Amino acid sequence: MATKEKEPMFSARNLKLFTSPLGKDNPITVQVLGICSALAVTVKLKPAIVMALSVTIVTAFSNLVIAAMRKSIPDRIRIIVQLVVIATMVILVDQFLKAYVFDVSKQLSVFVGLIITNCILMGRLEAFAMANKPWPSFIDGLGNGAGYGIILVIVAFLRELLGSGTVYGYPVMEKLGIYKTGYINNGMIILPPMALIIVGMIIWFQKSRDKSLADNK
Amino acid sequence: MEHLLNIFIKSVFVDNMIFAFFLGMCSFLAVSKTVKTSIGLGVAVVFVLLITMPVNFLVEKYVLRKGALIWMGQSFADVDLSFLTFMVFIAVIAAMVQLVEMVIEKFSPSLYNSLGIFLPLIAVNCAILGAALFMQEREYETVVEATVFGVGSGVGWMFAIVSLAAIREKLRYSNIPVPLRGLGITFILTGLMAIAFMGFMGIKL
Numbered sequence: 001m002a003t004k005e006k007e008p009m010f011s012a013r014n015l016k017l018f019t020s021p022l023g024k025d026n027p028i029t030v031q032v033l034g035i036c037s038a039l040a041v042t043v044k045l046k047p048a049i050v051m052a053l054s055v056t057i058v059t060a061f062s063n064l065v066i067a068a069m070r071k072s073i074p075d076r077i078r079i080i081v082q083l084v085v086i087a088t089m090v091i092l093v094d095q096f097l098k099a100y101v102f103d104v105s106k107q108l109s110v111f112v113g114l115i116i117t118n119c120i121l122m123g124r125l126e127a128f129a130m131a132n133k134p135w136p137s138f139i140d141g142l143g144n145g146a147g148y149g150i151i152l153v154i155v156a157f158l159r160e161l162l163g164s165g166t167v168y169g170y171p172v173m174e175k176l177g178i179y180k181t182g183y184i185n186n187g188m189i190i191l192p193p194m195a196l197i198i199v200g201m202i203i204w205f206q207k208s209r210d211k212s213l214a215d216n217k
Numbered sequence: 218m219e220h221l222l223n224i225f226i227k228s229v230f231v232d233n234m235i236f237a238f239f240l241g242m243c244s245f246l247a248v249s250k251t252v253k254t255s256i257g258l259g260v261a262v263v264f265v266l267l268i269t270m271p272v273n274f275l276v277e278k279y280v281l282r283k284g285a286l287i288w289m290g291q292s293f294a295d296v297d298l299s300f301l302t303f304m305v306f307i308a309v310i311a312a313m314v315q316l317v318e319m320v321i322e323k324f325s326p327s328l329y330n331s332l333g334i335f336l337p338l339i340a341v342n343c344a345i346l347g348a349a350l351f352m353q354e355r356e357y358e359t360v361v362e363a364t365v366f367g368v369g370s371g372v373g374w375m376f377a378i379v380s381l382a383a384i385r386e387k388l389r390y391s392n393i394p395v396p397l398r399g400l401g402i403t404f405i406l407t408g409l410m411a412i413a414f415m416g417f418m419g420i421k422l
């Protein structure tokens with residue numbers, strides 16, 4: 001490792017590691033990782049943001065840890081090692097959430113625990129952290145967590161606005177006086193299936209903007 | 218008996234892992250291209266749930282829960298290990314999957330050939346860990362109840378993936394807008410299927 005020339009902390013390459021998962025290489029819409037939890041926590045904006053932050057932190061730090069010890073992990077048991085590292089991070093996050101934002105932690109219920117089996121984590125660890133130095137891995141984790149977070153926040157924003165008429169608990173629709181015109185909240189958006197359909201729409205939108213991503217089968 | 222049947226029906230249809238909780242979506246989307254492979258993966262999931270659920274239940278009941286260690290003596294009555302739940306569950310699942318893989322490889326090479334490739338994938342399938350965590354949250358009382366719930370979730374998952382695969386096989390012949398092809402339409406399809414499944418809501422035997 002020491003023989004390679006030093007790279008600046010925020011080189012163009014590292015910056016790209018951070019930005020590409022936000023759009024072109026988004027974990028949810030392009031890599032199809034981590035969908036399980038993405039959909040279930042997006043009824044309201046607040047749990048979605050908490051979830052996005054938790055996943056970002058867990059991804060970044062487990063990437064960092066695994067990348068730091070990647071040379072000493074025997075290949076055959078690497079999955080168990082990775083799971084243990086991830087589980088440790090998730091336990092820390094879970095205890096933190098329980099201590100400081102108990103109501104959100106209750107709403108997220110099992111989904112905090114399910115960060116462990118979130119495929120973004122395993123996917124990034126396998127694909128990136130096992131083959132790269134700690135610092136780029138950390139950036140990669142941050143980027144992928146943020147890419148996941150963006151989709152989560154978009155979906156949650158749409159669902160909360162159209163489904164309950166609020167944004168982050170603030171009654172936007174009521175303040176704008178839209179209800180007087182005869183508008184009513186679309187209760188269907190709150191139901192779980194609509195999350196899938198909204199993500200499908202986002203993918204559609206993204207792929208029609210960027211033709212290189214389209215699936216030409 | 219009726220009570221168990223109720224748990225089973227509920228976990229297959231009403232609380233379907235995919236359509237109500239979106240668990241195991243990653244492999245659900247990735248492996249649902251043909252009916253044959255999706256049946257293989259579905260069977261493997263049911264199998265792993267059948268084996269891990271009772272083990273996780275017993276571990277939860279006799280080791281992790283607050284006061285669970287009382288069988289070791291009065292001084293353990295206040296020990297609460299529930300913060301270790303995630304770690305223990307995932308370790309149990311990963312270990313059981315590994316064990317099952319070895320046993321199958323030894324005793325039934327033909328089953329191993331059809332199931333084998335899916336087994337390691339399943340250790341990180343959220344449906345398995347999710348079922349274990351739901352089992353803990355809903356506080357089932359006996360091993361039998363927990364196992365029935367586990368198998369039911371597995372069957373529901375298998376049901377979902379096989380039906381999606383069947384639809385996707387037909388989709389190949391339809392004219393979908395190019396940007397929507399592949400992932401996009403699969404998402405929307407799953408959403409529509411989930412809406413259909415909401416019809417089961419509130420069913421009670």
